[in-house]
Amino acid sequence: MSTGFGFDVMARDGRARRGRLRLAHGVVDTPAFMPVGTRGAVKALTMAQLHDLGADIMLANAYHLHLRPGDDAVARAGGLHAFTGWAKPILTDSGGFQVFSLAGRRTVSDEGVVFQSHLDGSARALSPESVADIQSRLGSDVAMVFDECTAWPVEREQAAAAMRRTLRWARRARDRFAAISSGRAPEVARPTPGQAQFGIVQGSTFKDLRDESVAGTLAVGFEAYAIGGLSVGEPPEVMYDIAGHTADQLPATAPRYLMGAGMPNDLVEAVGRGIDLFDCVLPTRNARNGQLFTRDGPISIKNARYAGDDGPPDAECQCPTCRSHSRAYLRHLFMAGEMSAATLNTAHNLHFYLDTMRQIRKAIEFGIFEDFKHAYLDRYTRRAHSLT
Amino acid sequence: MSTGFGFDVMARDGRARRGRLRLAHGVVDTPAFMPVGTRGAVKALTMAQLHDLGADIMLANAYHLHLRPGDDAVARAGGLHAFTGWAKPILTDSGGFQVFSLAGRRTVSDEGVVFQSHLDGSARALSPESVADIQSRLGSDVAMVFDECTAWPVEREQAAAAMRRTLRWARRARDRFAAISSGRAPEVARPTPGQAQFGIVQGSTFKDLRDESVAGTLAVGFEAYAIGGLSVGEPPEVMYDIAGHTADQLPATAPRYLMGAGMPNDLVEAVGRGIDLFDCVLPTRNARNGQLFTRDGPISIKNARYAGDDGPPDAECQCPTCRSHSRAYLRHLFMAGEMSAATLNTAHNLHFYLDTMRQIRKAIEFGIFEDFKHAYLDRYTRRAHSLT
Numbered sequence: 001m002s003t004g005f006g007f008d009v010m011a012r013d014g015r016a017r018r019g020r021l022r023l024a025h026g027v028v029d030t031p032a033f034m035p036v037g038t039r040g041a042v043k044a045l046t047m048a049q050l051h052d053l054g055a056d057i058m059l060a061n062a063y064h065l066h067l068r069p070g071d072d073a074v075a076r077a078g079g080l081h082a083f084t085g086w087a088k089p090i091l092t093d094s095g096g097f098q099v100f101s102l103a104g105r106r107t108v109s110d111e112g113v114v115f116q117s118h119l120d121g122s123a124r125a126l127s128p129e130s131v132a133d134i135q136s137r138l139g140s141d142v143a144m145v146f147d148e149c150t151a152w153p154v155e156r157e158q159a160a161a162a163m164r165r166t167l168r169w170a171r172r173a174r175d176r177f178a179a180i181s182s183g184r185a186p187e188v189a190r191p192t193p194g195q196a197q198f199g200i201v202q203g204s205t206f207k208d209l210r211d212e213s214v215a216g217t218l219a220v221g222f223e224a225y226a227i228g229g230l231s232v233g234e235p236p237e238v239m240y241d242i243a244g245h246t247a248d249q250l251p252a253t254a255p256r257y258l259m260g261a262g263m264p265n266d267l268v269e270a271v272g273r274g275i276d277l278f279d280c281v282l283p284t285r286n287a288r289n290g291q292l293f294t295r296d297g298p299i300s301i302k303n304a305r306y307a308g309d310d311g312p313p314d315a316e317c318q319c320p321t322c323r324s325h326s327r328a329y330l331r332h333l334f335m336a337g338e339m340s341a342a343t344l345n346t347a348h349n350l351h352f353y354l355d356t357m358r359q360i361r362k363a364i365e366f367g368i369f370e371d372f373k374h375a376y377l378d379r380y381t382r383r384a385h386s387l388t
Numbered sequence: 389m390s391t392g393f394g395f396d397v398m399a400r401d402g403r404a405r406r407g408r409l410r411l412a413h414g415v416v417d418t419p420a421f422m423p424v425g426t427r428g429a430v431k432a433l434t435m436a437q438l439h440d441l442g443a444d445i446m447l448a449n450a451y452h453l454h455l456r457p458g459d460d461a462v463a464r465a466g467g468l469h470a471f472t473g474w475a476k477p478i479l480t481d482s483g484g485f486q487v488f489s490l491a492g493r494r495t496v497s498d499e500g501v502v503f504q505s506h507l508d509g510s511a512r513a514l515s516p517e518s519v520a521d522i523q524s525r526l527g528s529d530v531a532m533v534f535d536e537c538t539a540w541p542v543e544r545e546q547a548a549a550a551m552r553r554t555l556r557w558a559r560r561a562r563d564r565f566a567a568i569s570s571g572r573a574p575e576v577a578r579p580t581p582g583q584a585q586f587g588i589v590q591g592s593t594f595k596d597l598r599d600e601s602v603a604g605t606l607a608v609g610f611e612a613y614a615i616g617g618l619s620v621g622e623p624p625e626v627m628y629d630i631a632g633h634t635a636d637q638l639p640a641t642a643p644r645y646l647m648g649a650g651m652p653n654d655l656v657e658a659v660g661r662g663i664d665l666f667d668c669v670l671p672t673r674n675a676r677n678g679q680l681f682t683r684d685g686p687i688s689i690k691n692a693r694y695a696g697d698d699g700p701p702d703a704e705c706q707c708p709t710c711r712s713h714s715r716a717y718l719r720h721l722f723m724a725g726e727m728s729a730a731t732l733n734t735a736h737n738l739h740f741y742l743d744t745m746r747q748i749r750k751a752i753e754f755g756i757f758e759d760f761k762h763a764y765l766d767r768y769t770r771r772a773h774s775l776t
Contacts (some may be wrong), residue, residue, distance in 0.1 A: 040717070047712060068723065068724060077698060308465075326465065338427060344729055
């Protein structure tokens with residue numbers, strides 16, 4: 001159905017996999033991190049900068065783009081790739097997470113969600129079908145199904161209800177996606193004919209609910225499967241445990257996407273439990289707040305100790321920021337409120353994440369992932385708190 | 389005295405000059421526009437982006453850098469070039485304009501200016517000598533003298549007093565510069581031994597006061613001469629007339645710098661009256677407000693008419709923004725408040741200014757400056773108001 005889609009596992013090392021994902025607009029080497037470009041742009045970066053950092057895929061958000069500039073406008077421009085100038089693959093999150101974050105401003109029923117736009121308060125509605133339509137118009141390479149995401153902690157009963165609604169929605173989303181993909185919904189613009197659709201497993205931190213969700217989602221059948229409802233406040237060990245437990249039951253032939261995670265050490269831990277794809281706002285958001293990731297843990301560039309520090313953020317880093325600028329200059333830009341502080345910090349942090357993934361892929365290829373993992377985590381976590 | 393400095397006029401066309409300025413950190417082809425990087429950074433751009441746009445020289449501000457991060461800190465880092473990572477020439481404005489803008493928070497005497505820092509309200513003092521010291525520590529290629537800048541309109545008596553104080557200060561600034569340059573002030577760090585110092589002609593829009601200022605400033609003697617106190621609200625024709633009148637009396641062998649001007653048409657008009665150097669915040673500030681310069685006049689990217697416009701800001705422009713992005717996307721980024729809107733708009737506007745200067749230099753070389761000027765102004769001004 002999705003002509004552009006394919007996934008090959010080229011090497012394994014324990015539960016870690018080294019794969020290659022074929023999407024309509026190109027190939028993504030996995031394990032991969034997807035920079036977050038919610039509104040069709042990674043905050044503080046140009047597309048040229050994102051490209052130069054070596055990103056192979058960008059994430060955008062259907063909910064945000066539906067509200068502004070509108071999926072119709074994007075479709076008229078030829079889809080997200082033509083509209084944004086980003087030629088490589090794009091994954092669109094459905095916006096389930098965003099809509100369910102609008103506590104008090106949304107009403108959920110089996111039909112879908114009625115909510116108030118965070119932009120102008122106007123009444124809006126989303127359903128599994130309309131979200132599939134929106135993503136078809138956006139023309140992303142990968143469309144995520146519309147899911148009901150729960151907070152943490154959550155009562156078992158509530159988690160079960162949301163998971164089962166997500167399953168019912170998954171069937172409807174897949175049916176609509178099939179109709180669009182097979183030409184039975186010609187009224188919906190389809191700038192990327194080879195679009196793939198990923199299902200989302202829910203169930204919070206209840207393993208039996210996760211099991212039920214996996215079984216039901218596999219029964220619907222998608223190009224690949226994501227693990228939602230984690231990285232929402234639960235302890236890291238719980239996230240690792242549930243992600244690993246869920247990944248173990250997902251097909252070995254499809255990529256596994258842990259949504260919304262995480263810190264650099266989370267990526268390494270999750271790859272060791274069979275995860276192939278990641279997205280997270282931390283490298284970009286924290287950059288704007290002055291936090292820079294380094295091999296020895298994060299540092300806060302605001303700290304007065306860096307005012308006279310002529311060294312780069314990370315002495316071993318090959319990113320454009322580290323090759324050109326000192327901690328002292330970056331601190332000056334941040335304290336002066338210069339926008340280029342956000343740009344330079346974001347470029348560094350994204351490079352750090354993308355480079356971590358490159359190291360992970362190499363380690364799996366060489367069959368030394370466990371050694372790599374221990375060395376990486378030991379160094380990253382040892383001095384984290386003393387340096388910030 | 390300033391070993392690094394030199395200026396050659398390679399071609400003339402009417403009063404327009406095609407020159408080459410040799411500074412401690414490199415060569416600047418004139419007429420030239422200097423992007424404004426007040427605090428050691430052009431707002432919304434990285435140094436790599438500024439370099440890629442083809443800028444040959446950047447302007448920074450001694451007043452701002454003195455307050456933060458401090459000229460001592462910059463000197464300890466090895467000067468502005470080492471601190472910022474900008475390897476090409478830097479001109480530092482003295483901060484006279486900024487200090488005199490602090491109406492109600494500064495007291496002027498012949499000794500200098502006592503004022504309150506705009507950052508923390510702390511009491512500060514600047515004198516012609518201390519500003520020379522600050523700029524020596526900053527290590528710019530060109531240091532501007534500390535001048536008393538008047539607003540417009542201004543009473544003749546007040547303009548005369550400020551101009552004559554500027555002359556007295558020019559002598560003191562030059563004496564201090566000479567002491568530093570010749571090694572008689574070893575306590576002042578001097579990361580750029582070949583620093584040049586430019587004098588500033590004042591006198592508002594009174595031609596006889598301008599004449600007196602030129603004579604007095606030439607009597608002190610500087611590597612080059614700037615025309616201050618214009619582009620502060622007077623009508624464009626008055627600015628052109630005073631700039632031309634003043635330029636005609638300045639030595640043909642030295643570059644002439646019209647401070648703070650202007651719109652693209654102002655640059656073309658002023659070159660035709662013998663001006664060689666420009667700086668202005670308009671291309672960068674207006675970019676952040678959504679104004680884009682085009683060959684057919686400025687446009688406001690906020691305008692709803694651009695929501696569905698697939699064309700680049702300027703169809704003939706070769707800048708990275710125009711080569712990659714549509715008006716519709718740039719409008720979306722601006723309306724969404726994405727920082728990259730500022731970056732992409734700034735890159736375009738600076739490219740437009742730098743490209744205007746390239747066209748000007750070419751026209752002078754070919755001896756067709758008058759034809760170029762008429763064609764440029766005719767196109768730029770014809771539709772300016774209909775398009776915005």
